[in-house]
Amino acid sequence: MKEHRAAGLEQVNPLLTDLYQLTMLQAYYSSGMEETAVFEFFVRKLPAGRRFLLAAGLEQLLAYLQELQFTETELQWLRDSGRFSDACLERLADWRFSGDVAAMPEGSVFFANEPILRVTAPLPEAQLIEPIAINLLHFQTLIASKAARFRLAAPDGLLVDFGLRRAHTPDAGLLAARAAVIGGFDGTATVAAGAAFDAALYGTMAHSYIQAWGDEYAAFAHFARVHPDNAVLLIDTYDTLAATDKVVRLAHELQQEGIAIRAVRIDSGDLDNLSRQVRAKLDAGGCQAIRVLVSGGLDEHEIAGYVAAGAPIDGYGVGTQLDCSADHPYLDCAYKLQEYAGRPCRKRSTGKATWPGRKQVYRNLTDSGLFDDDVLALESESQAGKALLQPVMRQGQRLHDSETTEAIQQRVGDGLARLPASLRHLQADTDASGYEVRISEELRALAESVDREAD
Amino acid sequence: MKEHRAAGLEQVNPLLTDLYQLTMLQAYYSSGMEETAVFEFFVRKLPAGRRFLLAAGLEQLLAYLQELQFTETELQWLRDSGRFSDACLERLADWRFSGDVAAMPEGSVFFANEPILRVTAPLPEAQLIEPIAINLLHFQTLIASKAARFRLAAPDGLLVDFGLRRAHTPDAGLLAARAAVIGGFDGTATVAAGAAFDAALYGTMAHSYIQAWGDEYAAFAHFARVHPDNAVLLIDTYDTLAATDKVVRLAHELQQEGIAIRAVRIDSGDLDNLSRQVRAKLDAGGCQAIRVLVSGGLDEHEIAGYVAAGAPIDGYGVGTQLDCSADHPYLDCAYKLQEYAGRPCRKRSTGKATWPGRKQVYRNLTDSGLFDDDVLALESESQAGKALLQPVMRQGQRLHDSETTEAIQQRVGDGLARLPASLRHLQADTDASGYEVRISEELRALAESVDREAD
Numbered sequence: 050m051k052e053h054r055a056a057g058l059e060q061v062n063p064l065l066t067d068l069y070q071l072t073m074l075q076a077y078y079s080s081g082m083e084e085t086a087v088f089e090f091f092v093r094k095l096p097a098g099r100r101f102l103l104a105a106g107l108e109q110l111l112a113y114l115q116e117l118q119f120t121e122t123e124l125q126w127l128r129d130s131g132r133f134s135d136a137c138l139e140r141l142a143d144w145r146f147s148g149d150v151a152a153m154p155e156g157s158v159f160f161a162n163e164p165i166l167r168v169t170a171p172l173p174e175a176q177l178i179e180p181i182a183i184n185l186l187h188f189q190t191l192i193a194s195k196a197a198r199f200r201l202a203a204p205d206g207l208l209v210d211f212g213l214r215r216a217h218t219p220d221a222g223l224l225a226a227r228a229a230v231i232g233g234f235d236g237t238a239t240v241a242a243g244a245a246f247d248a249a250l251y252g253t254m255a256h257s258y259i260q261a262w263g264d265e266y267a268a269f270a271h272f273a274r275v276h277p278d279n280a281v282l283l284i285d286t287y288d289t290l291a292a293t294d295k296v297v298r299l300a301h302e303l304q305q306e307g308i309a310i311r312a313v314r315i316d317s318g319d320l321d322n323l324s325r326q327v328r329a330k331l332d333a334g335g336c337q338a339i340r341v342l343v344s345g346g347l348d349e350h351e352i353a354g355y356v357a358a359g360a361p362i363d364g365y366g367v368g369t370q371l372d373c374s375a376d377h378p379y380l381d382c383a384y385k386l387q388e389y390a391g392r393p394c395r396k397r398s399t400g401k402a403t404w405p406g407r408k409q410v411y412r413n414l415t416d417s418g419l420f421d422d423d424v425l426a427l428e429s430e431s432q433a434g435k436a437l438l439q440p441v442m443r444q445g446q447r448l449h450d451s452e453t454t455e456a457i458q459q460r461v462g463d464g465l466a467r468l469p470a471s472l473r474h475l476q477a478d479t480d481a482s483g484y485e486v487r488i489s490e491e492l493r494a495l496a497e498s499v500d501r502e503a504d
Numbered sequence: 505m506k507e508h509r510a511a512g513l514e515q516v517n518p519l520l521t522d523l524y525q526l527t528m529l530q531a532y533y534s535s536g537m538e539e540t541a542v543f544e545f546f547v548r549k550l551p552a553g554r555r556f557l558l559a560a561g562l563e564q565l566l567a568y569l570q571e572l573q574f575t576e577t578e579l580q581w582l583r584d585s586g587r588f589s590d591a592c593l594e595r596l597a598d599w600r601f602s603g604d605v606a607a608m609p610e611g612s613v614f615f616a617n618e619p620i621l622r623v624t625a626p627l628p629e630a631q632l633i634e635p636i637a638i639n640l641l642h643f644q645t646l647i648a649s650k651a652a653r654f655r656l657a658a659p660d661g662l663l664v665d666f667g668l669r670r671a672h673t674p675d676a677g678l679l680a681a682r683a684a685v686i687g688g689f690d691g692t693a694t695v696a697a698g699a700a701f702d703a704a705l706y707g708t709m710a711h712s713y714i715q716a717w718g719d720e721y722a723a724f725a726h727f728a729r730v731h732p733d734n735a736v737l738l739i740d741t742y743d744t745l746a747a748t749d750k751v752v753r754l755a756h757e758l759q760q761e762g763i764a765i766r767a768v769r770i771d772s773g774d775l776d777n778l779s780r781q782v783r784a785k786l787d788a789g790g791c792q793a794i795r796v797l798v799s800g801g802l803d804e805h806e807i808a809g810y811v812a813a814g815a816p817i818d819g820y821g822v823g824t825q826l827d828c829s830a831d832h833p834y835l836d837c838a839y840k841l842q843e844y845a846g847r848p849c850r851k852r853s854t855g856k857a858t859w860p861g862r863k864q865v866y867r868n869l870t871d872s873g874l875f876d877d878d879v880l881a882l883e884s885e886s887q888a889g890k891a892l893l894q895p896v897m898r899q900g901q902r903l904h905d906s907e908t909t910e911a912i913q914q915r916v917g918d919g920l921a922r923l924p925a926s927l928r929h930l931q932a933d934t935d936a937s938g939y940e941v942r943i944s945e946e947l948r949a950l951a952e953s954v955d956r957e958a959d
Contacts, residue, residue: 058674059514064696065674067666068707071695076709076730082716126699132734172716179710183669184677191672211522214638215834217672218679219513219520222639225672240526241519244581252523254531255634257841260849261537261627275531279587287852369834378833379670379824386712394715397742 056112056451057223057245061181063119064126070177071127075137077173084390086172087407088179089164090186091385096377100472100483103197103461104157104165105228106189111447113181114146146174150442153410155452156193156231156460157437158468160484163410163425165190167438172389183384188221189228190382195349195374196232197465199367201473202353207364209251210237211344212372225372231457233465238366246454253281253314253342253366260286266295273299277308281342284313284327293327297334312340312363320345321360328361342366348376349475395499404492405499410437420467426489511567511906512678512700516636518574519581525632526582530592532628539845541627542862543634544619545641546840551832555927555938558652558916559612559620560683561644566902568636569601601629605897608865610907611648611686611915612892613923615939617880618865620645622893627844638839643676644683645837650804650829651687652920654822656928657808662819664706665692666799667827680827686912688920693821701909708736708769708797708821715741721750728754732763736797739768739782748782752789767795769821775800776815783816797821803831804930850954859947860954865892874922881944 077083092102119127119141127133127141148170159165166186168175199208210229213222226242236249243250254272262268265287273280284292293313300310313331315323320343331339343355344366355362369375385403386394393405404425411424411434426432441448465473472484532538547557574582574596582588582596603625614620621641623630654663665684668677681697691704698705709727717723720742728735739747748768755765768786770778775798786794798810799821810817824830840858841849848860859880866879866889881887896903920928927939 061674062678062696064699065668065678066695067668067693068695068698068705069693069709072707072727072731072734073709073713076713076727077716079730080726086712086716088712123699127695130698130705132731176710176712179712180669180677181674184671184674187670188672213520213522214635214839215642216639217643217676217828217833219516219636219639220673220675222635223517223520238522238524240521240523240582241517243523243585244519244578250523250585252527254524254528255631256851257541257543257631257634257849258528258531260841260851261532261541261844263844263847271535272527272531275534276527276587279527373672373833375833378672378828378830384669386715389716389718392718394712396711396715 056109057227058109058112058220060116061113062123063117064123065181066177067180070179071133073176074141074173075133077176078137078140079134083171083173085169086175086386087388088168088175088384089387089408090166090182090382091164092161092380092382094381095161096380098476099194099377100474101158101160101194101468102190102380103193103232103464104153104159104190105155105193105231106186107152107155107166107441108451109189109224110166110182110185111150111442113185114150114178114442115445115447117146117178119144140173144174144177145445146170146178147445148174148442149440149444151438152441153437154439154457154460156457156464158420158464159410159437160423160486162404162486163423164408164438167407169407179384183382187380187382189224189231191374191380192225192228192371193232195371196229196234197461198349198475199352199365199371200233201465202349202475203356203365206352206356206362207342208234209364209366210234210239210371211366212368213239215369216372222372229371230454231461233458233461248454252279254283256283256286259283265292266299269295269299270302273303273308273310274306280308280310281312281314282310283316285315285317289315289318289323290326290330293330296339297330297336300334300336300339310336310339312342314342314344314366316343316345320362321355321358324355324360324362340364344368346370353475393495393499395496397500404488404496406492406495408492411435412437414467418467419469420484422485422487424487424489425492427491427495430489430491432489511564512682513564513567513675515571516568517578518572519578520636521632522635525634526588528631529596529628530588532631533592533595534589538626538628540624541630541841542843543623543630543839544842544863545621545637546619546838547616548836548838550616551835553931554649554832555929556613556615556649556923557645557835558648558687558919559608559614559645560610560648560686561641562607562610562621562896563906564644564679565621565637565640566605566897568640569605569633569897570900570902572601572633574599595628599629599632600900601625601633602900603629603897604895604899606893607896608892609894609912609915611912611919613875613919614865614892615878615941617859617941618878619863619893622862624862634839638837642835642837644679644686646829646835647680647683647826648687650826651684651689652916653804653930654807654820654826655688656920657804657930658811658820661807661811661817662797663689664819664821665689665694665826666821666823668694670824671827677827684826685909686916688916703909707734709738711738711741714738720747721754724750724754725757728758728763728765729761735763735765736767736769737765738771740770740772744770744773744778745781745785748785751794752786752791755789755791755794765791765794767797767818769797769799771798771800775817776810776813779810779815779817795819799823801825808930848950848954850951852955859943859951861947861950863947866890867892869922874924875939877940877942879942879944880947882946882950885944885946887944
């Protein structure tokens, strides 16, 4: 359907950048500041209650880097704005990303202060991409990391993304669906995510469907006959238990036609209590095979509660809490200059100091294969452990085909399995200590020397 | 640049919908359920601390309704999925929105349970658009309403949207910029919002710019000479007060070249204290005309605090807290079937009951022109007050040209001026009562009769 099918997004408008990126570019061009810059993207601090993150969004970022250019339409608009010199506009007309990129593969577990992206490119190239590089990595990392919490809450439950309507724009719904599946969801209701990413699709019916029929039994019966393989019936429009009786009656009627109702969905009320009553009625009616799904503003804590209580719930539709990461809708992240023209840089702003230089992250495992600790080191050092940042783009060209969702999901599964148990808690108030990210001796020494030179 | 220039978004992929919309459509088509449906979009409950909302997103929704159709690419994908009958796919190939739409104009102040959109169309048309109708109205309403809180916090301050990088996808950054300006911001750093919506653009420089130079004075001097009309210098990369001294020195040097530095920006540290010290240094150095801007994770409460404390801050760059509506990243909203084939519908699910029928919202003013109360009534009633839902689309065609941002801003200004003072508080814990939305006698009677029939 498109060249970068896995990316899913239409080409991003090159004017989707900050004004200051373009004004800085004019200053760089006019002063010949086009030597190699190294920028890294990292999360400064995890939100309260989050103990790990999952890297995501690289696929869309690489597609953006390969495709980004200014067409005459945008150049004309910039020209008409009167803000830019002809010399600058000529350079923008030729702008292409020709740099190198190293990154943690999507689905990698990572922690605060660890770069998941390192861009090495002429300064005007590495600079311009800042807002969209942050934007694309931030959002899917946020949502994939949130999705993993739902998976930890319900290891065996069916988890389906229902969040398109509450996502922040249609594109956010699409990428949230991708990130949800990366983070451990079984699928999504968003059809475009099926087309773009081969995400498994799930759907039920809306209250409006039942209401338009008026007669709930007739509504159920017609839907099941039209979709004999996929009938999931919504039972809370009027009276959940009365609707369950209708489902039992219908199931027997349909059995003679060879049609099996797959599941019922409860979207409101006391889901623990209702799921038990519905399950009991279904079982008593000989409908042991019909599964019970629930939805309605669910977060991972509620789901963990149902699982702990042993509520007979087979699956969960999750919308707002996932697609908006509603408890923490952003990460404190940054894309920072670490080196320019061979000179390491360090930001020292209060509360926002960074580690200088081109860095690598090394991960050590315990004897039993769990994550033991990470070391934040200079790229030039040799350190024990696995190097997590891998080359993914050289001179503006991708080095590998797009990863399949399955490959990314496997990486997530492996990572979560190797996560120390203390990092798998959902609650913010448990006193488990965080994961250790050590700073190498050489990196500390470099930071001190950068500070000394600046003073 | 495009037919619906004010819309800003590229055409939305028709597969950006929930799977159940398409499966319901197949059930509707196969049973001939294509009579007129009326759906309304409303917010069920305002988030804690929010006392009013501003309607936004209608422009993008109307463009979506006019443009939405399935191309052969999408139809082929649906065909290949094996989920849909040929008869259903034929109908989807011809799908166009041919309905009527009434809405509150963008920028209208509204309250819980008041529809801001009423769609009247054959059921399969009104149904399919559900997720994107919610998505587009929800997001900009959320952000415009948040933006208004910043404006209430700083009535006279310059407010600029810096949020592209933390918005949930690039499109969210674009539409957040639009919503910010609707809600009272002076402008945005997002260039595409200037091109798409004529939003005023503002920009400064990044820490990376200063760091790449290494020499802060040289970095300032070069930038001001390259952008003599728009030099806003970032002064917190190393030492804010030392940088201020450099700005004063540079201002005198540049004065001889006819260049005036417009402002400085402080992005970290104790902004109240720093702004006073920076202001004092600038004034002592004869730079009274240089303005002081601040940024760095600001929310409306912090800004209200600086204003109350009399900090000498002229403007605020706001990112994450605005573009993610970080304290409340979603609204509890719905798009609900209110009538089908002339029969009023009412959802009675626990905690989610709705008012049935085609409705209108009437607003009454006090003698001094403030909002007094609203009445939620049936469209067929005659009620005192101004009717807030106005026809905007008939038989799938827009009735009016796109509104200018200025017209929408004027409506917001008028609305905020008429808002009772008790509704303008930013704090969640003040005990001001909410605004009264009365339910008309006829609407209550209709709800009761719908309930009786369902029992």
